[in-house]
Amino acid sequence: MSRLNRFPLLTGRPSLDLVNTEVVRRGKRIELLSSPADLLHWCEAIAAYGSRWASEVHGIVEQHKIVIRPHVMQLREWLRTDFEYAADGGNISDKLVDRLEQSIAQAPLAFKLQAGEPALLPTGQAEFALSSLIAYDALLFISERHPEALKRCSNPDCILLFVDDSGRRKWCSMSICGNRHKAASFQRRQAGEK
Numbered sequence: 001m002s003r004l005n006r007f008p009l010l011t012g013r014p015s016l017d018l019v020n021t022e023v024v025r026r027g028k029r030i031e032l033l034s035s036p037a038d039l040l041h042w043c044e045a046i047a048a049y050g051s052r053w054a055s056e057v058h059g060i061v062e063q064h065k066i067v068i069r070p071h072v073m074q075l076r077e078w079l080r081t082d083f084e085y086a087a088d089g090g091n092i093s094d095k096l097v098d099r100l101e102q103s104i105a106q107a108p109l110a111f112k113l114q115a116g117e118p119a120l121l122p123t124g125q126a127e128f129a130l131s132s133l134i135a136y137d138a139l140l141f142i143s144e145r146h147p148e149a150l151k152r153c154s155n156p157d158c159i160l161l162f163v164d165d166s167g168r169r170k171w172c173s174m175s176i177c178g179n180r181h182k183a184a185s186f187q188r189r190q191a192g193e194k
């Protein structure tokens with residue numbers, strides 16, 4: 001698996017994809033951001049997936065990844081608590097919104113014209129640059145009322161979250177859990193027929 005495609009980027013939302021940087025494989029919880037280099041690779045992965053600010057902040061992350069990582073990990077913990085609660089039918093807490101606003105205030109976002117388009121750029125201390133951008137993405141996500149469509153994957157061994165726009169989706173992705181489920185039911189049917 002290449003260093004970029006080991007991250008399950010299912011949502012097109014960096015804040016939610018960040019929560020999905022912990023996965024379960026063969027019954028064990030795996031940390032995908034266990035080092036500053038992992039964080040840089042994650043940033044490269046979301047940039048490749050289409051996040052413009054991830055490409056713009058790449059240089060800062062590369063240079064300051066060691067001091068940036070703890071802030072991103074803290075943010076991930078806050079987001080996971082509320083996103084899982086929302087997936088179970090709860091509401092996003094005011095406390096999370098406060099924390100997101102504070103994270104942005106630590107590296108306030110400015111706009112800069114790049115390649116003819118306004119690009120978001122965190123100002124202030126580099127260590128807060130990435131958490132500020134992710135917190136901003138989470139605020140957008142919350143304001144667009146998408147948390148109501150948050151769902152947990154139907155595979156009880158999977159901890160991934162996704163946005164279910166159709167109201168009928170069951171799996172984090174067909175390729176990760178859907179096909180596995182299909183193969184398992186097929187095997188059960190075959191065994192039953194014998």
Ligand SMILES: [Zn+2]
Binds near residue numbers: 155171172176
């Ligand atoms: Zn899954």
